[in-house]
Amino acid sequence: MKNSTIELILERRSVRHFQNKPISDDLIMQIVNCGMFAPSARDRQNWHFTVVTNPNTIEEINRLTLLGMERLGIEKEEGYHVFYHAPLVIVLSSIIEGYSEINAGCAIENMALAAKALGLDSCIIGQTRYMYHQANIVDINRLLKIPLGYEHDLSICFGYSEGDYPEAKPRKDNLVDYIK
Numbered sequence: 048m049k050n051s052t053i054e055l056i057l058e059r060r061s062v063r064h065f066q067n068k069p070i071s072d073d074l075i076m077q078i079v080n081c082g083m084f085a086p087s088a089r090d091r092q093n094w095h096f097t098v099v100t101n102p103n104t105i106e107e108i109n110r111l112t113l114l115g116m117e118r119l120g121i122e123k124e125e126g127y128h129v130f131y132h133a134p135l136v137i138v139l140s141s142i143i144e145g146y147s148e149i150n151a152g153c154a155i156e157n158m159a160l161a162a163k164a165l166g167l168d169s170c171i172i173g174q175t176r177y178m179y180h181q182a183n184i185v186d187i188n189r190l191l192k193i194p195l196g197y198e199h200d201l202s203i204c205f206g207y208s209e210g211d212y213p214e215a216k217p218r219k220d221n222l223v224d225y226i227k
């Protein structure tokens with residue numbers, strides 16, 4: 048039996064080429080709302096979403112992340128852009144307590160799937176954590192409007208896909224056991 052939700056989940060890919068096309072506020076609000084409707088342990092909703100469409104801020108996050116990666120000796124090809132020049136970045140942070148990272152993971156996947164349902168694509172970006180290896184935590188959290196007591200978890204960028212849509216990666220074997 049075909050099911051559109053299951054098809055959507057199976058068709059989502061991490062997209063790394065985006066059109067130079069802005070995303071409307073209406074779509075952004077729907078994506079964020081789906082993030083906020085993710086489940087969270089004990090309904091703590093202990094997350095914070097920083098929605099960045101300001102190109103200067105996106106470039107600054109990219110710059111700081113690349114500097115952090117450089118400092119750690121992580122090599123990247125010339126011209127690498129952490130967000131692949133996507134027009135929308137959402138930075139997730141949370142109050143660090145039990146399950147908060149898992150909650151953030153639930154929120155981020157909800158947003159990735161919501162974006163796909165709205166005709167957009169996305170790529171989850173863990174690399175933004177590297178910013179903290181170069182720049183000052185207070186300065187970064189101020190730049191990203193991360194509230195006091197919250198810590199950056201990870202980011203996700205969105206845009207309209209450009210070029211060939213990525214193939215699904217092969218799934219590993221022997222990762223499931225059934226106990227009947």
Ligand SMILES: Cc1cc2nc3c(=O)[nH]c(=O)nc-3n(C[C@H](O)[C@H](O)[C@H](O)COP(=O)(O)O)c2cc1C
Nearest residue numbers: 059060061062063170171172173174175201213216
């Ligand atoms: C927690 C997390 C962090 C990730 N960080 C990055 C990243 O920094 N840069 C990137 O290009 N992709 C990143 N990805 C995307 C993965 O590389 C991608 O999900 C994986 O290769 C499988 O491909 P698919 O999403 O198309 O199925 C991340 C994914 C997750 C779940």
